[in-house]
Amino acid sequence: MCEGKGDGQGQDPLLLATDLRIVLSRLVRRLREQSTVGDLTKSQEAVLLRLERDGSSTTTELARAEGMRPQSMAKTVQALQEAGLVTGSPDPADGRRILLALTDTARDHFRTGRLAKDDWLTRAIQHSLTPEEVDLLAASVPALNRLAHYP
Numbered sequence: 001m002c003e004g005k006g007d008g009q010g011q012d013p014l015l016l017a018t019d020l021r022i023v024l025s026r027l028v029r030r031l032r033e034q035s036t037v038g039d040l041t042k043s044q045e046a047v048l049l050r051l052e053r054d055g056s057s058t059t060t061e062l063a064r065a066e067g068m069r070p071q072s073m074a075k076t077v078q079a080l081q082e083a084g085l086v087t088g089s090p091d092p093a094d095g096r097r098i099l100l101a102l103t104d105t106a107r108d109h110f111r112t113g114r115l116a117k118d119d120w121l122t123r124a125i126q127h128s129l130t131p132e133e134v135d136l137l138a139a140s141v142p143a144l145n146r147l148a149h150y151p
Contacts, residue, residue: 034120035113040083043068043076048085048106056099058091085109 040048046066051057057065063073077100080086085106091097102110125134 030124031117031121035116041076043072044080047073047076047080048102048110051086051100051102052107052110056101058097058099062100 043066047062050062050065054065059073059077060070062068062077063070066073068076077086077088081088085103086100087103088098088100091099125137129137
């Protein structure tokens with residue numbers, strides 16, 4: 001891991017970037033281990049997350065947004081519908097189109113999964129960090145947030 005003064009001077013940005021990528025990847029993996037929405041593929045998870053974030057959408061819009069062929073997306077959506085995680089209803093603006101949305105079951109899975117992740121992370125912070133490290137971690141959140149929003 002990158003060693004430095006901690007004041008931003010003398011840090012090699014490349015080494016820091018590498019260390020940060022590795023650590024964040026490990027943390028994301030650990031968080032993913034804490035909850036799952038069943039045995040879903042990455043494509044199915046991506047569709048659920050997009051519907052949660054962006055709201056109702058058509059299969060064609062989802063395919064475009066996820067860089068998939070419409071036929072492949074149709075199969076993904078069908079599997080999600082069969083699992084009871086996605087439902088379709090006619091578009092009020094154009095009854096020929098079907099708008100897909102999350103079911104209450106999917107929303108419950110998201111809520112439960114987030115609570116499990118929050119619980120694990122809370123316990124990890126409380127049991128593996130010193131009070132000083134907790135303060136340091138809290139102080140780093142705004143900088144990490146800026147990194148996450150960098151173009």
